Amino acid sequence: MRPLPTTPESLLPLVLAAFAETPDARLRQLLASLTTHLHSFVLEHQVSQAEFERAVAFLVGIGQATGETKNEVILAADLLGVSTLVALLNNPGAGGHDSDAALLGPFWRANAPVLEAGASIACDSTAGVALEVSGTVADAEGRPLAGAEVDVWQASPVGLYENQDPQQPEMNLRGRFRTDAEGRYRFRTVFPAGYPVPTDGPCGELLRAQRRHPFRPAHLHFMVSKPGCKVLITQVFPENTEYLDSDPVFGVTTALVGRFEAASGPLPARLRRDFTLAPGETVFPHPPIP
Incomplete structure (x- = not known):
């Protein structure tokens, strides 16, 4: 018969012993470490039954609040800084200042639509300041990568992604572009706007409890890929946008702040952004929403 726990401190060795036969060594390691940290946390802070029940309700709530228009579980990881931590840990700069990863x-x-070079990702009814974006994609040696895919998406000038807004057509402000023989890409859009992260679920309650604001600075999302290279997931923030130093998801790093040329008369605003891809396995993330 296995030993039985007699004190709070005596429980952890029994739990870890139960994990010992887990065939997957990495899973065994991660579960043992996570459980050790959780037990230490509970003991250090003498977590009450009410606090435990509140934590369980939060976890259940973020699952129940996840659906076709938002992923509350990912949002929770973002608000705790975990998403950015994992991105920075697993994607050190590929050799170019503009190639830092982001959440x-x-x-x-x-499966955003594949568009021709220079096409607009904004539907005709999307009002806003016109913006032209261009740049190059190169490998770690600086050689241009032809046929690389540049997947872009952004919120509208009113601060909503198309899946959140019934006024926007399907896949508005989303598109994929292929680089030409010299590694160049370009597209047209409208200037992005900042927006609040969703606050109608448990994550909103968490922000309010911490007296934190929900507003993300304006930004463009990029996912750049090419077979034989690691997928680069990144964002670009205008240098003069609000909330750069208080992004609730901790997504802004110095390298991700870009220089946007302001619109002038009939000329649109402009952004030049070059990307460097590191060699490695081409693995795409699981889509947070359908």
Whole structure:
């Protein structure tokens, strides 16, 4: 018969022993470490039954609040800084200042339309300041990558992604572009706007309890890929946009702040952004929403 716990401190060794036969060594390691940290946390802070029940309700709530228009679980990871931590840990700069990774966020959708170079991702009814975006994609040696895919998405000038807004057509402000023989890409859009992260679920309650604001700075999302290279997931923020130093999801790093040329008369605003891809396995993330 296995030993039985007699004190709070005596429980952890029994739990870890139960994990010992887990065949997957990495799963065994991660579960043992996570459980050790959880037990230490509970003991250190003498977590009450009411606090435990509140934590369980939060976890249940973020699952129940996840659906076709938002992923509350990803949002929780974002608000705790975990998404950015994992992105930075697993994607050190590929050799170019503009190629720092960023969190994926809860609004990427797979299979955005493939568009011709120079096309607009904004439907005709999307009002806003015109913006032209261009740049190059290169490998770690600086050689241009032809046929690389540049997947872009953004919120509208009113601060909503198309899946959140019934006034926008399907896949508005989303598109995929292929680089030419010299590694160049370009597209047209409208200037992005900042927006609040969703606050109608448990994550909103968490922000209010912490007296934190929900507003993300304006940004463009990019996912750049090419077979034989690691997928680069990144964002670009205008240098003069609000909330750069208080992004609730901790997604802004110095390298992700870009220089947007302001619109002038009939000329649109402009952004030049070059990307460097590191060699490695081409693995795409699981879409947070359909």
